[in-house]
Amino acid sequence: MAFKKSRPSDQFNPRAWLNPRRLRNWREYLTGYLMIAPSVILIFIFGIFPVGFALYVSLHKWRLKRDVIIGLDNYVNAIGGLAYLMFFALGIGLLVLAFIQFRKAFRKRPGNPWQSYLLNIPGIILAGATLSFVRWTVALLPHILDIANKITGVEKTRLLFIQLLNESFNAPDVLQARSLMLWMIGAGVLTLILGAYLIRVKDNLQIQGPLFISWFCAGTGGIILYYVYSEMMSDYHTAVLTGNDPGFFSQLIGILSGLVLLFIGYKIWQSAKDQRNTWLFIIRLLGAMVFVVGGWIMLGELPVIVAAGDPDLWVGLRATLFYALGTVPFQLGISLFLAILLFQNLAGSSFFRILFFLPYVTPTVASAAVFRQIFSNRLQAPVNSGLRLLGIEPLQWLWEPKGVFQLLATSLGIESWPAWANGPSLALVVIMIYSIWTFVGYDTVIYLAGLGNISKETAEAAEVDGANRWQVFRHITFPLLSPSTYFLTIISVIGTFKAFNHIWVMRLEAALQTTDTFSVVIFSEFYEKLRYGYASAMAFVLFAIILILTFLNTKIQGSKVFYG
Amino acid sequence: MAEESARSQHGKRHSDFTLRNISTYLILVIGALIAMFPFFWMISVSLMTIGEAQGIRLLPSEVHFENYINAWKEAKFSLYMWNSVRITLLTLVGELAFSTLAAYAFARIKFPGRDIIFGILLSTMMIPAMVTIIPNFLTVTWLGRIGPLKWINNWPALTIPFMGSVFSIFMLKQFFAQIPDELYDAAQIDGAGHLRFLWSVALPLTKAPVMVILILSFIGTWNALAWPMLVTNTPEWRPIAVGLYSFIDEAGQMLNLMMAGAFIAVLPVLVLYFFTQKQFTESIARSGLKG
Numbered sequence A: 001m002a003f004k005k006s007r008p009s010d011q012f013n014p015r016a017w018l019n020p021r022r023l024r025n026w027r028e029y030l031t032g033y034l035m036i037a038p039s040v041i042l043i044f045i046f047g048i049f050p051v052g053f054a055l056y057v058s059l060h061k062w063r064l065k066r067d068v069i070i071g072l073d074n075y076v077n078a079i080g081g082l083a084y085l086m087f088f089a090l091g092i093g094l095l096v097l098a099f100i101q102f103r104k105a106f107r108k109r110p111g112n113p114w115q116s117y118l119l120n121i122p123g124i125i126l127a128g129a130t131l132s133f134v135r136w137t138v139a140l141l142p143h144i145l146d147i148a149n150k151i152t153g154v155e156k157t158r159l160l161f162i163q164l165l166n167e168s169f170n171a172p173d174v175l176q177a178r179s180l181m182l183w184m185i186g187a188g189v190l191t192l193i194l195g196a197y198l199i200r201v202k203d204n205l206q207i208q209g210p211l212f213i214s215w216f217c218a219g220t221g222g223i224i225l226y227y228v229y230s231e232m233m234s235d236y237h238t239a240v241l242t243g244n245d246p247g248f249f250s251q252l253i254g255i256l257s258g259l260v261l262l263f264i265g266y267k268i269w270q271s272a273k274d275q276r277n278t279w280l281f282i283i284r285l286l287g288a289m290v291f292v293v294g295g296w297i298m299l300g301e302l303p304v305i306v307a308a309g310d311p312d313l314w315v316g317l318r319a320t321l322f323y324a325l326g327t328v329p330f331q332l333g334i335s336l337f338l339a340i341l342l343f344q345n346l347a348g349s350s351f352f353r354i355l356f357f358l359p360y361v362t363p364t365v366a367s368a369a370v371f372r373q374i375f376s377n378r379l380q381a382p383v384n385s386g387l388r389l390l391g392i393e394p395l396q397w398l399w400e401p402k403g404v405f406q407l408l409a410t411s412l413g414i415e416s417w418p419a420w421a422n423g424p425s426l427a428l429v430v431i432m433i434y435s436i437w438t439f440v441g442y443d444t445v446i447y448l449a450g451l452g453n454i455s456k457e458t459a460e461a462a463e464v465d466g467a468n469r470w471q472v473f474r475h476i477t478f479p480l481l482s483p484s485t486y487f488l489t490i491i492s493v494i495g496t497f498k499a500f501n502h503i504w505v506m507r508l509e510a511a512l513q514t515t516d517t518f519s520v521v522i523f524s525e526f527y528e529k530l531r532y533g534y535a536s537a538m539a540f541v542l543f544a545i546i547l548i549l550t551f552l553n554t555k556i557q558g559s560k561v562f563y564g
Numbered sequence B: 001m002a003e004e005s006a007r008s009q010h011g012k013r014h015s016d017f018t019l020r021n022i023s024t025y026l027i028l029v030i031g032a033l034i035a036m037f038p039f040f041w042m043i044s045v046s047l048m049t050i051g052e053a054q055g056i057r058l059l060p061s062e063v064h065f066e067n068y069i070n071a072w073k074e075a076k077f078s079l080y081m082w083n084s085v086r087i088t089l090l091t092l093v094g095e096l097a098f099s100t101l102a103a104y105a106f107a108r109i110k111f112p113g114r115d116i117i118f119g120i121l122l123s124t125m126m127i128p129a130m131v132t133i134i135p136n137f138l139t140v141t142w143l144g145r146i147g148p149l150k151w152i153n154n155w156p157a158l159t160i161p162f163m164g165s166v167f168s169i170f171m172l173k174q175f176f177a178q179i180p181d182e183l184y185d186a187a188q189i190d191g192a193g194h195l196r197f198l199w200s201v202a203l204p205l206t207k208a209p210v211m212v213i214l215i216l217s218f219i220g221t222w223n224a225l226a227w228p229m230l231v232t233n234t235p236e237w238r239p240i241a242v243g244l245y246s247f248i249d250e251a252g253q254m255l256n257l258m259m260a261g262a263f264i265a266v267l268p269v270l271v272l273y274f275f276t277q278k279q280f281t282e283s284i285a286r287s288g289l290k291g
Helices: A014-018 A020-058 A073-079 A082-107 A113-118 A120-151 A158-169 A172-198 A204-241 A248-273 A278-308 A311-343 A349-361 A364-374 A382-389 A404-411 A426-453 A456-464 A469-480 A482-498 A501-506 A518-527 A532-560 B002-014 B019-046 B050-054 B066-074 B077-108 B114-126 B129-146 B155-162 B166-178 B181-189 B194-223 B226-231 B240-251 B255-275 B277-286
Strands: A060-063 A065-069
Touching: A020 A060, A020 A120, A020 A532, A020 B077, A020 B114, A020 B129, A020 B155, A020 B166, A060 A532, A073 A082, A073 A532, A082 A204, A082 A248, A113 A120, A120 A158, A120 A172, A120 A204, A120 B129, A158 A172, A172 A204, A248 A278, A311 A349, A311 A426, A311 A482, A311 A518, A311 B019, A349 A426, A349 B019, A349 B255, A349 B277, A364 A426, A364 A501, A364 B019, A364 B240, A364 B255, A404 A426, A426 A482, A426 A501, A426 B019, A456 A469, A469 A482, A482 A518, A482 A532, A501 A518, A501 B240, A518 A532, A518 B129, A518 B226, A532 B114, A532 B129, B019 B255, B050 B255, B066 B077, B066 B255, B077 B114, B077 B155, B077 B166, B077 B194, B077 B240, B077 B255, B114 B166, B129 B155, B129 B226, B155 B194, B155 B226, B166 B194, B181 B194, B194 B240, B194 B255, B194 B277, B226 B240, B240 B255, B255 B277
Parallel strands: none
Antiparallel strands: A060 A065
16 A cells, blocks of 8 residues: 555554654654744744743833833732732633543543552653743743843854853753753653553553643642732732731622622523523522622622722723724624625625725725824814714814713703713724724625525525514524624624724824723833833733633523524 | 415516615615715825815815825835835745645644644634734844844844744645545655645645635735834835824825825725635635734
8 A cells, every 4th residue: 555644643652663664654744843843933933932921021020121020010000909810710720621631531541540640640740840841931031031132232143142042041040940840851751651661551642641731730720829829918918017908808709709699690590591480480580680689799899999900901991892882783783784785686786795895905004094084173174074064063073082972961061961971982982983884894794694694495484474574584584693693793892802903093192092992002001101011911911801702702602692 | 375475586586676676775875975985085185285185175176196196205105015015925925835834734744743733823813912912022122133134124023923824824724634635645656745745736726725815914914003013113114004104193284195195005905805806805704804
């Protein structure tokens, strides 16, 4: 046979390594590794390593240049006591992951209990080796970064660079971390090979892999939990010493129990839905309400914690929320309407599709620049002159930091308008209009694709049964479109957190940063205020929010979306 | 009943000018007018004199094409345009070459750790750009300071970080995996190795996804603002998006020049869109590009 399919080494058996068939496979392996090398190296340098590096930066005071390590202070400055909660949740999450992986390995364990205990040893040591590798990189990183400072002003030669590199690899603290790492790796590999020889189990690697991940997650989670705890304690002591109120323990307990109560309420609510007995249904509903109300009361501590954080960040988060609420429903509604009109396949509908898609394709900076002029505060600008034609007072548009509801109230003559009901600033509303203008075309294309996937028979059957157009849409087309709606909602909501280009172009100083959504706040913190450490910490808060949204979305997806 | 529905089906197909269709057209036309107004205004103002541009006119009294020449000269648009073209070409070539190799290996070569590595690569797609932009800026500055190659204000910082693309690898991998094994077996009997097979059999079959990647990367590179703004503080390698962004402030009251500049920046993308309209729409619909 000319071509034998190579098999991945699913059995870790050292004797098999010298099998000639395996030796032939090495060539194949090498080809594979060489072919993925350029991409993997680039993605590692610019996609994976930066996450660790950003974490490293975020634990420092880092204004343009690296300064002292300040632990979680950047996070505490950004989101107050929630910072501890965030890392606490990360630690717990890693422990849960460790448990899941452990259970996965446990199912394949050998019958002999001693063997299954012993199988853990390589995993533990290798997890320790990985953590000591991380420690070594963290020790090495500042020395490597310093090379750039040492080399400026001097003539750059390869020899000098190699010498400096050598120096940083041989710095005392790096050497210490390295010797620990090498010992751990050696011991790990040794126990792995010994284990493979002594304990002959089927699927050795499929047990060792999850065990290693499990122990690694457990170790990392434990370290994070311990670190968060010690940071909290040190903050607590400084607060006691300076006579401040170290209220965050009670706050955190309040928030956590509030979340747990909400979760229980949600579960009861779910069970109530399936309940056919009316009385049991009402009792469960009431129970759910009690838990939800209790949860909300416990979450009442939230504003206190929020007040401890950075007002810029909360204003940014609020702007993002407004932006999401003000764009996603409108954009989806308009595009669904247009998609249904276009789907009738009237003459020229492909021409209209091209036109509606055009704003989405247009380079963002250019179209945002045009919008900046159309919604300018000049009296002669298109929108303002249109308003004047209608006899309405011209507005400041992108220059207006006041909330739209506040403006509306003032024009209606209401004097005492509450500050919390101001709504998004008029400038932000213009950005929302831009966003709707841009994304309607995209959403329409997705909806058209969704409509194309619906079989016509169902709708026709309903029409035969006497349903009118609205009923067909409401009870057949719209439910069958739920995958598209769901996809678009997720994409758009996550998109609002990432939105940057058009807001950056349309943000003006006159609007007093009311237009800055989360990403813009982070970028201006980094680019304008040069607070690298703080901006990195904020970026991780953004990451956490996106992760939570993604997690919620996978939870909802199972129950609410109908895949016909 | 059946007869009636058959008649209504029949009627639907042939009557294009019922009252309902007219109202449909009306709505579509209004929508198209709203969608097109910014383009109309941009082009119209770009042909006016400064005085007219600042007034309330919707159409120029006289067409002034020289605005384009002035904007082109004043804002160094020729340089920016050339920069964008160079950056896009370099990124595309690098991205396509590296992604094809990697996608082929992930799809058709079996090596230990393949699925784990691919899974790790895929998981990086969740990371928001704001997390990586700060450390990447530090990395790029560091690379520029230690080595002989200049990174900031030069092509490496603008292109190399984008040459490794998880999205492209993913798309091409899906496609390579569909090529039947028999084809490879036959090629191997004829003495072709992996690279030979990739170049002369697999790649010619992959035109559609390659087109998608080309279009998406083109839009991505043409649109990018935050990163190029960070790594170019001189016009030397500044792409058109950043050039236009700085020109918006410089042009100030000269609306006509600003709009001419905006139209210059938009034009290449629009031309590409109209020529490859179908693939363009499909490829964008398939990804969730543009934040």
